[in-house]
Amino acid sequence: MLESGMSVSMDNAANLIGRYASNQPNAKTLIFGSHQDTVPNGGKYDGILGVVAPLALIHYFNQNNITFPYHIDVIAFSDEEGTRFQSTLLGSKAISGIFDPAMLDAKDAQQVSLYDALVDFGCQPELIERDAYVADDVLGFVELHIEQGPQLESAKLPVGVVSAITGIERHTITIHGKAGHAGTVPMNNRQDALVGASHVITLFDQLCKSDKDLVGVIGKIENFPNGVNVIPQRTDITVELRSPIDAKRVQARETFLKGVEQALTTLNLSYDHSQTYEQQAVQCSKTLSSKLVSAIEACGIESKTLFSGAGHDGLAVSSLTDIAMLFMRCTNGISHHPDEAILPEDLEASIKVLKEFCLAI
Structure with a gap:
């Protein structure tokens, strides 16, 4: 983040947030992000791909002096899977203003509470509610994620647009x-x-x-x-x-x-x-999704729309702002497993689509 011209902060829910700032006064914020936690015996793309790939894009923007009339925040959410404390979407609920303080009482297998774990990490859990974004200041939220399924591979397509999250x-x-x-x-x-x-x-x-x-x-x-x-x-x-x-x-x-x-x-x-x-299930924004479709087509790729059978941080962020998701093909549709794999050309296509999306916004 620092090497890509971003300012960096960590909030009290342990979200790591990088901002690529606009030089426009009163600029709003476009948020990219995903989670950096995983499941037991998980793979290396579920979640963290949606953090590192947008950072690569921001790095490109910074190197080429490309600025926007809006801020771009990239968030590495602290806990989406709920593996340790059995309470999912910790980080995304915090930035969305829907975090329930009762979650802090949850305990792991060693009887360590979520509250104590956050304190040990350097956070002040009692201040989490202050870290929420202001809805009027946000343009939308976009998450890149491996599909975790076989549809894009069957269609021989590198990416697809998500219509809804289960x-x-x-x-x-x-x-x-x-x-x-x-x-x-x-x-x-x-x-x-x-x-x-x-x-x-x-x-x-x-x-x-x-x-x-x-x-x-x-x-x-x-x-x-x-x-x-x-x-x-x-x-x-x-x-x-x-x-x-x-x-x-x-x-x-x-x-x-x-x-x-x-x-x-x-x-x-x-x-x-x-x-x-x-x-609850969440429908993705038709406006943002249509811009993703246009970005895909601008890259010479056939567009495909599919729904997500997995949960994502957008479930929580939808309480804050419009959301959209870009799925990327993964080998054999495998996820939550060490054999998770992607193709380099699909990664390149995904970043190009996000670039076109940012320019269109």
């Missing part, structure tokens, strides 16, 4: 059974929590496969006492459901929970359910 919700379900000796309790008399979990998992998988606008995963399972010859007494599972159409997601949730009740009652099992997270 809605997401997460749940935890704890199924209660009764422990017993695996060799002595008759099969028909058992209250096996893990068997109950298997019914729930199958139910959810079938539900998500019933509609192309639904995707989901039961990604985490914990079993107690987890003995080789002990009937499971308690099984905990996590449930994540996604859809770009909120009405479909809500209807699927209701169908799923009704099915869980029926299945576990039949198996003589009790359970506890808690919804831990919900993020």
Whole structure:
């Protein structure tokens, strides 16, 4: 950032912000950015690509003395994935003015709170609300991101424009059974929590496969006492459901929970359910998206529009300003995996598109 003629700051949510300043009085701000955190065993492009690539563009502008009637901020958001504290979009919520101070009470596996982690990092969490941008001062937010899917590769295109970002919700379900000796309790008399979990998992998988606008995963399972010859007494599972159409997601949730009740009652099992997270789907700005389409076509590339089945910082930033996203092709559509890969020519195409976009704005 410094080498590209930018001023640099870190806010109290640990976002790193570089500004390529305009020389115009009362200039507004165009924001580029993405996240620099990743998931366990993740790849090296999900998130950070959307920070480094805009910086390369700013470096080009600076070297060629190209200025704009607006500021350009590039933000490296501190925590989008929620891997450590299970509360997503920390950084983007902070700059958007929708950060909930209750998030600061969240604790990681070592019982370190988010508040303490931010303090250790040099932040003042109690001042996070002061770091929000003023909506009237912002032109919009644009994020470059690998597609994390196969559509652009199938279409033989380097980039595409995102129409909407999926809605997401997460749940935890704890199924209660009764422990017993695996060799002595008759099969028909058992209250096996893990068997109950298997019914729930199958139910959810079938539900998500019933509609192309639904995707989901039961990604985490914990079993107690987890003995080789002990009937499971308690099984905990996590449930994540996604859809770009909120009405479909809500209807699927209701169908799923009704099915869980029926299945576990039949198996003589009790359970506890808690919804831990919900993020509404967000539509991208038609105005900004059309400028991305024009920028793509100006680079001699066929334009393609697709929706994002993954969540992004734009979900939060949409509360502040109009958002747009540029997807870049990734090899085999692989993401959240060490095999994430991109082509150099796609990276070049993406930066050229962002250049044309900035000139058009």
